[in-house]
Amino acid sequence: MWQPMQRLVITSMVLGAAWFSIDTAGQSGPAPSTRNGEWPYYTADLRGTKYSPLDQIDAGNFNNLEVAWRFKTDNLGTRPEFKLEGTPLMVGGVLYTTGGTRRSVVALDAKSGELLWTHRYPEGTRGANAPRQLSGRGVSYWTDGRGDDRVLYVTPGYRLIALNAKTGALVTSFGKGGVVDLKVGVVYGNGQQIDLVKGEIGLHSTPTVVKDTIIVGSSMKEGMTIETHNNTKGLVRAFDVRTGKLQWTFNTIPRPGEVGNDTWLNGSWAVNGNTGVWTQITVDEELGLVYLPVESPSSDYYGAKRPGNNLFGESLVAVDLKTGQRKWHFQLVHHPIWDHDISSAPILLDATIDGKPRKLVAQPSKQSFLYVFDRVTGVPIWPIVETPVPPGDVPGEWYAPTQPIPSKPPAYGRPGLRIPDELIDFTPEMRARAVENMTHYKWGGNFPYSGTLYNPPIVGNVKGLLGALNIGNASGGTNWPGAGADPETGIVYAQANLSAFTPESVAPPPPGFSDMEYQAGVVGQPFRLRVAAGTGTYADVQRQGAAAPAEAPAAPRAGGAPAPVYNAVEGLSMVKPPYGVLSAIDVNRGELKWQVPHGDTPDVVRNHPRLKGMTIPKTGQGGSVGVLVTKTLVIAADPLVTTTPEHPRGAMMRAYDKQSGKEVGAVWMPAPVSGSPMTYRVDGRQYIVIAVSGGNYSGEYIAFSLPDTASDTGGSR
Amino acid sequence: MRFAATFIAIAIAWLNLAAQSAETPAPSVWAGVYTAAQVARGDVAYRQECANCHGTTLEGGDMTPALVGGGFTSNWNDLTVGDLFERIRVTMPLDRPGKLTRQQNVDVIAFLLNANGWPEGKTELAVDLGTLKQIKIQSTRPAAQP
Numbered sequence: 001m002w003q004p005m006q007r008l009v010i011t012s013m014v015l016g017a018a019w020f021s022i023d024t025a026g027q028s029g030p031a032p033s034t035r036n037g038e039w040p041y042y043t044a045d046l047r048g049t050k051y052s053p054l055d056q057i058d059a060g061n062f063n064n065l066e067v068a069w070r071f072k073t074d075n076l077g078t079r080p081e082f083k084l085e086g087t088p089l090m091v092g093g094v095l096y097t098t099g100g101t102r103r104s105v106v107a108l109d110a111k112s113g114e115l116l117w118t119h120r121y122p123e124g125t126r127g128a129n130a131p132r133q134l135s136g137r138g139v140s141y142w143t144d145g146r147g148d149d150r151v152l153y154v155t156p157g158y159r160l161i162a163l164n165a166k167t168g169a170l171v172t173s174f175g176k177g178g179v180v181d182l183k184v185g186v187v188y189g190n191g192q193q194i195d196l197v198k199g200e201i202g203l204h205s206t207p208t209v210v211k212d213t214i215i216v217g218s219s220m221k222e223g224m225t226i227e228t229h230n231n232t233k234g235l236v237r238a239f240d241v242r243t244g245k246l247q248w249t250f251n252t253i254p255r256p257g258e259v260g261n262d263t264w265l266n267g268s269w270a271v272n273g274n275t276g277v278w279t280q281i282t283v284d285e286e287l288g289l290v291y292l293p294v295e296s297p298s299s300d301y302y303g304a305k306r307p308g309n310n311l312f313g314e315s316l317v318a319v320d321l322k323t324g325q326r327k328w329h330f331q332l333v334h335h336p337i338w339d340h341d342i343s344s345a346p347i348l349l350d351a352t353i354d355g356k357p358r359k360l361v362a363q364p365s366k367q368s369f370l371y372v373f374d375r376v377t378g379v380p381i382w383p384i385v386e387t388p389v390p391p392g393d394v395p396g397e398w399y400a401p402t403q404p405i406p407s408k409p410p411a412y413g414r415p416g417l418r419i420p421d422e423l424i425d426f427t428p429e430m431r432a433r434a435v436e437n438m439t440h441y442k443w444g445g446n447f448p449y450s451g452t453l454y455n456p457p458i459v460g461n462v463k464g465l466l467g468a469l470n471i472g473n474a475s476g477g478t479n480w481p482g483a484g485a486d487p488e489t490g491i492v493y494a495q496a497n498l499s500a501f502t503p504e505s506v507a508p509p510p511p512g513f514s515d516m517e518y519q520a521g522v523v524g525q526p527f528r529l530r531v532a533a534g535t536g537t538y539a540d541v542q543r544q545g546a547a548a549p550a551e552a553p554a555a556p557r558a559g560g561a562p563a564p565v566y567n568a569v570e571g572l573s574m575v576k577p578p579y580g581v582l583s584a585i586d587v588n589r590g591e592l593k594w595q596v597p598h599g600d601t602p603d604v605v606r607n608h609p610r611l612k613g614m615t616i617p618k619t620g621q622g623g624s625v626g627v628l629v630t631k632t633l634v635i636a637a638d639p640l641v642t643t644t645p646e647h648p649r650g651a652m653m654r655a656y657d658k659q660s661g662k663e664v665g666a667v668w669m670p671a672p673v674s675g676s677p678m679t680y681r682v683d684g685r686q687y688i689v690i691a692v693s694g695g696n697y698s699g700e701y702i703a704f705s706l707p708d709t710a711s712d713t714g715g716s717r
Numbered sequence: 718m719r720f721a722a723t724f725i726a727i728a729i730a731w732l733n734l735a736a737q738s739a740e741t742p743a744p745s746v747w748a749g750v751y752t753a754a755q756v757a758r759g760d761v762a763y764r765q766e767c768a769n770c771h772g773t774t775l776e777g778g779d780m781t782p783a784l785v786g787g788g789f790t791s792n793w794n795d796l797t798v799g800d801l802f803e804r805i806r807v808t809m810p811l812d813r814p815g816k817l818t819r820q821q822n823v824d825v826i827a828f829l830l831n832a833n834g835w836p837e838g839k840t841e842l843a844v845d846l847g848t849l850k851q852i853k854i855q856s857t858r859p860a861a862q863p
Contacts, residue, residue, distance in 0.1 A: 079807060079808060079814060080807065080808070082804075082808065222780065525773070526768070526773055528769060528770075528772065528778065529769060530778060530780070531770070531780065532780060533780040533781075534811075535811065535812075536810075536811035536812030536813075537808070537811055541812065567776075568786065571786050571787050572787070602787055602788075602791060603787060603790070603791035603794060603856055604786065604787020604788070604790065604791060604856075605787070607856060607857045640788070640791065640792070641791055641792050641794070642791060643791070643794050643795055643856075648795070649794060649795040649796075694792070695792040695793060695796075695804075696793070696796055696800045696801070696803070696804045
């Protein structure tokens with residue numbers, strides 16, 4: 001017969017084991033999923049697909065969409081925001097997202113848009129110093145499946161905050177009172193802790209929640225004009241989502257003894273920074289691998305202080321979910337000097353290659369290459385060929401002799417520009433002007449695309465060449481809104497900007513501004529500080545009296561001649577249309593399935609006096625927009641405002657047939673898209689929510705749904 | 718009787734006004750709504766407060782919209798000069814919103830209108846939001862009135 005104490009011990013052990021199994025299994029119960037009509041991650045799922053199987057909204061009814069509700073973000077902060085980039089989550093009938101100049105968090109009723117709760121975390125000077133301001137891309141969600149439901153986000157001042165999803169209250173058991181100070185443990189140089197208030201680091205993308213782990217990246221100031229190359233070092237960290245306790249750190253600039261450290265010659269790892277992971281991170285839960293899209297080291301256009309290939313700059317890195325240990329990596333650009341940040345979520349797909357099922361990771365890019373790898377091993381599915389590239393001649397710079405160029409699938413945008421074939425040709429005179437303009441830039445050589453891909457920056461001068469022409473970098477191709485995919489078919493859908501005409505030039509900065517001999521600029525032109533979008537807009541900037549971030553010295557601004565304008569022809573783009581496209585890329589075959597211009601022909605083309613009477617096919621629009629993929633549709637909205645005979649001043653959200661690329665519907669919006677659309681279903685009705693803003697239109701989330709056929713009461717607002 | 722007369726007078730006045738507004742096209746930036754002197758003042762203010770981000774030739778930057786050319790004119794097409802005034806007043810310069818005086822604000826707008834090819838006139842753009850809200854920004858010149 002058992003003694004009571006023995007019973008108690010055994011019972012405790014059983015309970016303990018049960019607790020342990022639940023705990024280690026991570027989220028139990030019905031996990032939030034797109035299969036339930038929810039949208040629980042920024043990219044819909046952990047795999048970066050932006051895919052929802054919902055099908056109520058289709059080709060036959062898309063044009064009938066009407067506004068279900070709208071949510072203006074003006075009062076989330078001290079002034080309106082004009083660049084609202086969030087994509088809400090929807091879990092259990094509630095939307096969660098960020099908005100406003102303080103990056104407040106809101107919970108909205110998914111049916112009505114009613115504000116359920118709001119959270120604000122004033123950060124004063126720390127927020128005002130943030131390198132990445134604005135309201136960010138949204139939030140992350142975690143549940144234990146038993147009622148502990150949390151919303152997590154990163155503040156402009158780089159704090160990780162856990163909120164009770166039901167109330168918006170801080171989860172006091174997480175970190176210190178609901179907050180983990182992410183600046184603690186962040187370093188520059190060879191290990192010096194950055195200042196907790198002024199130290200340069202932030203994050204505007206959403207952290208990634210997987211099981212009981214939350215993974216957080218890092219972002220620094222815009223890297224074209226910087227005060228020092230020895231700025232904050234990029235890192236990715238994982239925390240326990242229950243407690244906020246640090247689980248692991250991955251150094252994107254490898255330390256001595258770590259793989260890749262030898263790619264920073266002369267010990268330059270110790271005196272360089274940046275190399276953050278500022279965009280969305282994706283995860284294969286089964287493989288236990290985390291895919292990190294890493295950005296450029298300091299500085300964007302001048303890398304003389306960091307000779308070598310500079311791993312893991314502009315590399316896709318797979319690390320172990322439990323330990324953060326590197327499993328494999330592939331560097332897309334060696335010794336980066338073009339601002340080719342890997343700028344969007346890697347997409348995980350299972351496809352059939354040459355008759356065999358394969359686990360893939362597909363990485364969209366500014367170059368408009370879709371880099372496709374076996375996501376277990378990191379081996380390219382199709383050869384990615386190390387191709388000789390011409391060196392440049394900027395004093396002190398180090399040049400990589402080759403760059404990797406994918407053999408398949410074909411580029412879905414413009415990695416480079418074929419000159420003169422891809423210059424504007426509406427009229428012979430315009431073509432002639434463009435050809436003449438091109439004599440003011442460096443290009444050419446035997447390298448593909450007339451030498452405009454990986455064309456190294458020059459020391460530009462107003463009295464000579466103004467820059468080295470590139471087009472698939474900086475703001476070309478696919479940027480932060482990223483691509484999407486259908487996991488059932490293995491088709492990737494990506495929008496690309498084909499008109500980002502980017503002459504790259506460096507010049508000596510004003511004395512005393514920087515410890516680098518060269519920065520983005522042109523000799524003879526006034527120095528211009530390049531700051532990230534929204535810098536200076538943080539809610540507390542004025543109140544705290546924080547100085548404008550690193551304001552440029554006054555003297556150089558006054559001098560110098562105005563730059564001659566050779567980058568346009570009579571107000572029109574130097575490149576011939578299309579200016580922007582939407583593509584379907586079949587990763588089973590490594591082929592383009594279809595490609596169509598995306599966006600109305602801009603007003604400046606349609607109304608141009610020299611083009612009067614001409615029939616110009618739809619040009620599409622430059623700019624970067626995200627896609628939403630549903631059962632039958634690809635949905636993307638226009639990045640520019642137009643006023644056309646078909647619609648009043650505004651921008652259209654369009655639906656395309658997934659099979660053919662044919663546009664099957666469009667709905668009017670009052671302003672351009674500024675965040676990626678998402679979709680969900682609640683009480684049997686499908687909604688699409690999209691963030692719009694720009695020009696004089698402040699940030700707003702707009703929800704669209706089909707008219708209620710059961711009643712004739714209208715009700716749209 | 719007096720009441721009826723007053724009513725009729727008001728009604729006639731109203732009808733006159735309605736007729737006037739039907740005949741007179743809404744003022745637009747094509748009507749010459751600023752002066753050369755104002756452009757010169759706006760040039761100075763622009764270079765001091767705006768050029769660092771928007772560029773000396775208003776060409777914009779990687780993160781900053783151009784204030785000249787098709788992107789700018791289509792973005793503001795069908796809105797009013799008052800809308801532009803309010804956008805600047807509320808949010809610009811980014812690091813010190815409201816730093817420009819109202820006079821500097823309209824002077825900068827005059828400079829922008831000039832840079833985009835809208836004609837100058839004999840009257841200064843006034844610091845009056847109600848008036849500015851009446852002036853429509855039109856990217857293309859409206860058809861000539863009969």
